[in-house]
Amino acid sequence: MTATPLISVRNLVKEFPVRRGLFTKRQVKVAVDGVSFDIQQGTTFALVGESGSGKTTVGLMVLDLLPPTRGEVLYAGEPIHARKGRERLALRRQMQVVFQDPYASLNARMTVAEALTEGMMIHRIGASARERRERAAELLRQVNLPPEALDRYPHEFSGGQRQRIAIARALSVEPGFIVLDEPTSALDVSVQSQVLNLLRQLQQDLGLTYLFITHNLDVVGYMADEVAVMERGRIVERGTVDEIFDNPQQEYTRRLLAAVPSVEAALR
Amino acid sequence: MTEPLLRVEDLRTYFDTPAGTARAVDGVSFSIAPGETLALVGESGCGKSMTALSILQLVPEPAGYIAGGHVYFQGVDLLDYTWEEMRRVRGADIGMIFQEPMTSLNPVFTIGWQLMEAMAVHGKGRGPDTRRRAVELLTRVGLPEPERLLRQYPHELSGGMRQRVMIAMALANNPKLLIADEPTTALDVTVQKQILELIRELQQDFGMAVLLITHDLGIVAEVSDTVAVMYAGQIVEYATTRDLFRAPAHPYTRALFASRPSRDQRGRDLITIEGIVPQATAWPPACRFAPRCPERWPACENVAPVYQKLASPGEDQTGPAERGVRCHLYHPELARTRPEQPATLEVHP
Ligand SMILES: Nc1ncnc2c1ncn2[C@@H]1O[C@H](COP(=O)(O)OP(=O)(O)OP(=O)(O)O)[C@@H](O)[C@H]1O
Numbered sequence: 015m016t017a018t019p020l021i022s023v024r025n026l027v028k029e030f031p032v033r034r035g036l037f038t039k040r041q042v043k044v045a046v047d048g049v050s051f052d053i054q055q056g057t058t059f060a061l062v063g064e065s066g067s068g069k070t071t072v073g074l075m076v077l078d079l080l081p082p083t084r085g086e087v088l089y090a091g092e093p094i095h096a097r098k099g100r101e102r103l104a105l106r107r108q109m110q111v112v113f114q115d116p117y118a119s120l121n122a123r124m125t126v127a128e129a130l131t132e133g134m135m136i137h138r139i140g141a142s143a144r145e146r147r148e149r150a151a152e153l154l155r156q157v158n159l160p161p162e163a164l165d166r167y168p169h170e171f172s173g174g175q176r177q178r179i180a181i182a183r184a185l186s187v188e189p190g191f192i193v194l195d196e197p198t199s200a201l202d203v204s205v206q207s208q209v210l211n212l213l214r215q216l217q218q219d220l221g222l223t224y225l226f227i228t229h230n231l232d233v234v235g236y237m238a239d240e241v242a243v244m245e246r247g248r249i250v251e252r253g254t255v256d257e258i259f260d261n262p263q264q265e266y267t268r269r270l271l272a273a274v275p276s277v278e279a280a281l282r
Numbered sequence: 283m284t285e286p287l288l289r290v291e292d293l294r295t296y297f298d299t300p301a302g303t304a305r306a307v308d309g310v311s312f313s314i315a316p317g318e319t320l321a322l323v324g325e326s327g328c329g330k331s332m333t334a335l336s337i338l339q340l341v342p343e344p345a346g347y348i349a350g351g352h353v354y355f356q357g358v359d360l361l362d363y364t365w366e367e368m369r370r371v372r373g374a375d376i377g378m379i380f381q382e383p384m385t386s387l388n389p390v391f392t393i394g395w396q397l398m399e400a401m402a403v404h405g406k407g408r409g410p411d412t413r414r415r416a417v418e419l420l421t422r423v424g425l426p427e428p429e430r431l432l433r434q435y436p437h438e439l440s441g442g443m444r445q446r447v448m449i450a451m452a453l454a455n456n457p458k459l460l461i462a463d464e465p466t467t468a469l470d471v472t473v474q475k476q477i478l479e480l481i482r483e484l485q486q487d488f489g490m491a492v493l494l495i496t497h498d499l500g501i502v503a504e505v506s507d508t509v510a511v512m513y514a515g516q517i518v519e520y521a522t523t524r525d526l527f528r529a530p531a532h533p534y535t536r537a538l539f540a541s542r543p544s545r546d547q548r549g550r551d552l553i554t555i556e557g558i559v560p561q562a563t564a565w566p567p568a569c570r571f572a573p574r575c576p577e578r579w580p581a582c583e584n585v586a587p588v589y590q591k592l593a594s595p596g597e598d599q600t601g602p603a604e605r606g607v608r609c610h611l612y613h614p615e616l617a618r619t620r621p622e623q624p625a626t627l628e629v630h631p
Pocket residue numbers: 030031043044045063064065066067068069070071072
């Protein structure tokens with residue numbers, strides 16, 4: 015018997031209202047249609063599937079940033095959407111997110127130090143401004159950036175450096191769980207490898223749990239423990255990386271795998 | 283050997299910046315034969331897009347300018363063309379797909395208008411035939427409901443759909459050369475596959491040549507015939523795709539390939555390339571990759587390596603494409619100055 019999963023997603027449904035024409039009836043778009051999965055503490059769960067299949071929407075609901083139409087998310091066995099006030103804030107701290115575009119997620123007018131200490135202040139981490147700044151410098155060290163970066167602005171960094179700053183910011187509030195939504199899709203392979211090494215290192219050192227949303231099956235093969243394949247709001251197949259890659263059961267999964275350009279396949 | 287369709291010779295594209303002259307493209311030479319696909323790869327900022335834009339004479343002016351070189355297309359140097367002559371070449375003989383699709387579509391015109399305009403400008407006239415062909419093109423790039431799409435505006439489309447419209451426009455006049463700068467990055471793998479297959483079909487049917495810029499080594503391996511690896515404004519390695527993947531010669535190419543994640547690498551740290559691409563205003567003086575190179579030795583920091591031909595290791599050599607590399611490891615004399623070391627790629631601390 016396994017331990018209580020850190021994240022448990024039960025029958026999540028998300029419907030968005032859509033307005034077709036001015037006089038037509040109100041309709042809904044079912045973006046997520048009954049999704050369930052568990053993520054064990056310290057593991058990486060990958061969500062793959064075509065664009066528009068509902069991956070980001072699932073991620074946002076798991077983070078309590080978007081209310082589900084139906085269904086629930088449990089964090090360490092406790093439903094998250096039922097929590098209020100202080101309890102909810104405490105949970106927000108546990109769950110962080112890193113998006114694809116670090117330009118969009120870092121405030122251009124905030125220095126790196128401000129970006130890294132903002133969350134600490136909200137969650138009352140660090141006794142003084144000085145202590146928070148020291149912690150920020152330590153976070154930068156963890157993501158392989160020099161402390162001088164503290165007083166600079168996001169535009170002064172390369173894409174990979176910005177993504178590492180975004181990761182440092184997610185770590186600043188000591189989360190247990192991070193949703194990574196296409197975190198390396200905008201990066202060069204050379205920089206991607208730095209970010210992936212960092213994420214793996216952090217997982218080992220801090221026991222972090224990841225929900226990894228990506229199109230890139232090479233990255234899934236490298237990072238994930240379990241994979242769920244989404245199609246039109248539903249999970250059509252789920253399993254370990256080896257199960258899904260070596261023995262896909264669904265036609266859709268097979269099509270997805272076959273469509274991924276592969277160096278090995280091409281040179282055979 | 284087939285006469286190349288495109289022959290770029292010692293191309294130099296510079297920018298005047300407050301920090302000095304940025305040598306974005308700094309002596310690039312390559313050629314593409316009809317029907318051939320050449321992939322241009324390398325890290326962000328190494329000059330891939332500027333090379334493509336220079337061929338088309340679309341370098342952002344006045345900061346940027348072509349400082350030297352030749353771009354022979356069907357034997358004629360495009361750099362001698364007037365703006366008007368160049369405009370006729372673009373979109374007719376040379377199709378192009380840019381990195382940012384939104385900026386290349388006009389927000390105030392319908393998709394249909396823009397697509398048919400692109401076809402009409404280049405002499406095919408406008409009529410029921412144009413419309414039929416527009417619908418056919420949109421269908422071929424995998425867009426559903428093409429009739430309806432003709433009446434829609436760019437903002438009503440998703441990024442992936444806009445990209446597919448751009449691809450349809452680039453292919454509208456059956457160009458002899460397609461320049462595609464990251465054509466499928468915004469697309470799903472399944473759509474991407476469809477587009478790459480379409481491009482391949484056009485190559486088979488019309489002998490279209492392709493200059494493909496991509497970060498995706500999987501795409502390079504699957505679709506390109508030859509590969510030019512760029513670093514810091516120069517080509518550092520050139521080879522057939524097969525040779526390059528079987529035996530990458532330049533330490534940069536080797537590191538680039540080795541940093542690719544895969545299931546085989548699970549549980550191990552991936553190889554990374556220390557540091558970042560330097561600024562184009564301050565390329566390192568000798569070998570531009572030396573400061574980041576795991577194999578460097580003093581010669582690399584003192585003598586600029588020249589591009590030299592290399593014997594191809596490929597046993598089933600199909601084309602006459604030669605191999606070349608810009609690295610002292612392959613220099614008959616300078617290589618001897620290298621202190622004894624195992625010739626393996628090491629992970630940097
Ligand atoms: N606020 C919204 N209103 C209406 N529809 C929405 C909204 N947000 C998402 N959708 C729709 O829900 C579906 C799922 O979107 P989602 O962003 O979750 O997909 P995704 O799998 O993350 O795609 P991608 O890979 O492109 O990021 C899409 O059809 C999208 O258009």
